[in-house]
Amino acid sequence: MSTPTSTGAAPWAPPASADTASAAPRRSHWGKALPFIGPVVLFVVWDLVVRLGFIKAILLPMPGDTIATLIAGLAGGPLLVDFAVTVWRTLEAFAIAGVVGVPLGVLLGSNEKAYRSVEFLIDFFRSTPSSALIPLFLMIFGVSDVNKVAIAAFGALLIVVFNSAYGVMNARKQRVMAARVMGASRWQIFRDVLVWESLQPSFVGLRSAVSMALVIVIVAEMFIGSDSGLGHRIINSQQVMNVRDMYASILAAGALGYALNILFLMAERRIVHWSGR
Amino acid sequence: MRTVDSVINGPVYPDVPKPVFQPGPAGTHITIRGLTKYFAGWPLYEHFDLDIPKHKIVSVFGPNGCGKSTLINMIAGLIPIDSGEILFDGKERKDTRIGYVFQNYREAMFPWMRTIDNIAYPLKLEGRSKAEVDRRMEELVASFDVKFDLRRYPYELSGGQQQTASIMRALAPNPEVLFLDEPFSALDFEMTLFIREKLQEVFIQTGTTMLLVSHDLEEAVYLADQVLLLTKRPTRVAEVLRYDDPRPRTVETLSTPSFVATKKQSLEIFQREVRR
Numbered sequence: 407m408s409t410p411t412s413t414g415a416a417p418w419a420p421p422a423s424a425d426t427a428s429a430a431p432r433r434s435h436w437g438k439a440l441p442f443i444g445p446v447v448l449f450v451v452w453d454l455v456v457r458l459g460f461i462k463a464i465l466l467p468m469p470g471d472t473i474a475t476l477i478a479g480l481a482g483g484p485l486l487v488d489f490a491v492t493v494w495r496t497l498e499a500f501a502i503a504g505v506v507g508v509p510l511g512v513l514l515g516s517n518e519k520a521y522r523s524v525e526f527l528i529d530f531f532r533s534t535p536s537s538a539l540i541p542l543f544l545m546i547f548g549v550s551d552v553n554k555v556a557i558a559a560f561g562a563l564l565i566v567v568f569n570s571a572y573g574v575m576n577a578r579k580q581r582v583m584a585a586r587v588m589g590a591s592r593w594q595i596f597r598d599v600l601v602w603e604s605l606q607p608s609f610v611g612l613r614s615a616v617s618m619a620l621v622i623v624i625v626a627e628m629f630i631g632s633d634s635g636l637g638h639r640i641i642n643s644q645q646v647m648n649v650r651d652m653y654a655s656i657l658a659a660g661a662l663g664y665a666l667n668i669l670f671l672m673a674e675r676r677i678v679h680w681s682g683r
Numbered sequence: 684m685r686t687v688d689s690v691i692n693g694p695v696y697p698d699v700p701k702p703v704f705q706p707g708p709a710g711t712h713i714t715i716r717g718l719t720k721y722f723a724g725w726p727l728y729e730h731f732d733l734d735i736p737k738h739k740i741v742s743v744f745g746p747n748g749c750g751k752s753t754l755i756n757m758i759a760g761l762i763p764i765d766s767g768e769i770l771f772d773g774k775e776r777k778d779t780r781i782g783y784v785f786q787n788y789r790e791a792m793f794p795w796m797r798t799i800d801n802i803a804y805p806l807k808l809e810g811r812s813k814a815e816v817d818r819r820m821e822e823l824v825a826s827f828d829v830k831f832d833l834r835r836y837p838y839e840l841s842g843g844q845q846q847t848a849s850i851m852r853a854l855a856p857n858p859e860v861l862f863l864d865e866p867f868s869a870l871d872f873e874m875t876l877f878i879r880e881k882l883q884e885v886f887i888q889t890g891t892t893m894l895l896v897s898h899d900l901e902e903a904v905y906l907a908d909q910v911l912l913l914t915k916r917p918t919r920v921a922e923v924l925r926y927d928d929p930r931p932r933t934v935e936t937l938s939t940p941s942f943v944a945t946k947k948q949s950l951e952i953f954q955r956e957v958r959r
Binding site for chain 1: 759760761780781783785787790791792793794795804805808809836838852856
């Protein structure tokens with residue numbers, strides 16, 4: 407009751423226009439710190455929640471301990487081995503998807519009739535959660551390392567094919583016309599224009615594909631009898647209530663996904679240097 | 684009772700003979716006869732005839748939607764025609780070397796190639812040797828008096844520089860005809876003036892037949908030997924105005940009586956056609 411009265415009683419002051427001028431440089435100074443605010447807040451909240459006993463330490467360890475476990479694990483501990491195994495499987499799956507998917511997508515995209523005839527299949531299986539196919543892949547490949555890579559490659563492949571094909575189909579018509587008017591043959595237009603035009607969307611596809619591959623590899627490591635990998639480590643440490651290790655492994659998986667994404671963004675910026683200009 | 688298999692009032696197909704090809708007057712470069720093009724069931728061009736003279740600049744001007752760009756795109760072979768005949772010195776399009784300058788240079792250049800490679804691209808398509816390509820590039824750079832770095836990528840250049848480069852690319856293989864589809868529309872005034880002068884210089888040097896679509900009457904008349912005025916659709920030739928002032932034309936040309944008269948007459952015909 408008293409709050410509105412006191413606000414109303416306060417004398418009206420014009421908006422501080424003098425301050426806005428000095429605010430601009432201050433804001434740019436702050437700008438560099440902005441990305442760190444979120445993580446810091448998260449860690450503070452995390453710390454407080456455990457420290458004040460809202461969540462038992464047996465379910466959620468202190469952030470400092472978790473980070474220490476993560477660093478110790480990645481600095482030559484057993485976590486590093488599992489991390490490396492997951493990276494390797496993800497890259498294998500991704501490599502298969504990329505090597506098969508980009509050429510296949512570009513070829514399908516340059517022949518629109520061919521693409522239309524398989525469009526439904528691609529869209530259907532692209533929309534099917536790949537994890538739903540794990541039992542099917544189990545029947546084909548058995549409980550093996552090949553299985554984990556195969557299912558991840560399958561999920562990633564469809565994303566790559568879809569993006570590369572659309573990249574070719576949505577190529578700037580005028581660039582194709584420019585090449586044609588200069589006397590380029592169909593093959594020359596394909597080689598000199600369509601392939602290049604598809605690069606940028608292909609990169610978008612590859613970037614989503616590597617994330618997809620990582621997701622499926624982790625899930626497969628959890629549920630397809632596995633004795634290595636981050637997924638295996640996460641579920642194992644959960645079973646024995648080694649929560650510190652579990653959270654460290656989750657953070658490691660997150661860092662891996664984030665790093666892969668950044669890596670691809672950087673590669674894209676270098677290779678598709680004209681993108682967005 | 685009629686028998687079932689006899690057709691009542693069947694369609695009649697008159698046996699119209701193909702019109703005899705009428706060549707244009709001496710000095711004609713491009714001959715268009717009976718050009719017909721339908722868009723969405725409506726005629727855009729119907730039995731359209733036109734002669735485009737050799738070693739001249741023809742500016743195409745007309746009301747919105749009359750298909751100025753469509754006309755030069757059909758001649759350049761970028762848009763298929765429904766029927767008719769287009770001959771370049773009696774040859775077909777596929778046997779003719781042409782250059783084409785698009786309005787939107789941003790989407791006409793290949794951003795994955797350096798500017799110099801963009802310009803050399805049509806020469807590489809022809810399978811010319813490295814030495815030949817290099818020689819032609821030097822010629823072009825000299826005649827265009829290029830002041831910017833051609834080893835940069837197109838997107839690193841200004842709009843005017845990009846359009847200069849795309850004109851150089853169009854001229855690289857020494858085309859018989861140069862098509863220009865509103866080449867100045869995306870440029871600022873300063874660059875428009877600059878490129879206009881460059882085009883005039885190139886024309887004085889080479890005499891390449893040019894077909895220019897423009898929406899700016901002053902620039903259309905300034906560059907032209909002939910102003911081709913079109914009607915509303917179905918499009919016909921409203922008038923072909925000759926403009927014979929000697930080149931090089933300069934800023935002074937813009938105030939000569941002949942220029943003013945040609946521009947005024949073009950405008951009158953244009954207005955007459957728009958109101959029709």
